[in-house]
Amino acid sequence: MRADPLPVTSSPGPEHNPDASLVVSVGDVEGRVAERRLVRGTTVLDAVAISSAAVPEGGAIDVDLVVEASLDGLAVVGQVTAPWQGECRRCLEPIEGEIEVDVHEIWQRHPEDPEEIWTIVGDQIDLGELVREAVLLSLPLAPLCGSGCRGPDPESFPTDGAHLADEEEGAETGGIDPRWAALSDLTFDD
């Protein structure tokens, strides 16, 4: 058990309570082609985080999915929307946003490739892990507060001219390797 530094609250944390509303009974769907179940609502998942961004604790994740039976399994299609917060990669100021993830996943009893296809076990599928994975894979890897962000200290450390300085240095040493020349036309202020 991990030590929990947070004060004890009356409601147990979501990490101890996977969201039962995302566990879908498929016994009466599976094998009946085009039979569908709608899964709509909001859920809270703990610790949906990567190093650069995270869903805030208690953040409501909107789930709008359809489970539909096909000839060889179940398709889960729809959209998941989640709030996120993180730090601007340049100025390190806190920023937040919302991601919308299109979901298109397949579940089968005996998938040939369990890395790509989810495995149906018993009569239920737990969309909680699918939602978690969809959000995790869509969190921004290098968030930026705005395309014009000039970093924490533009006077001392201008970020705008960084690639120009590299070009000058290349010129002094006899020019840029032609294989990389195209890169100098790129700007990184996306």
Ligand SMILES: [Zn+2]
């Ligand atoms: Zn910034």
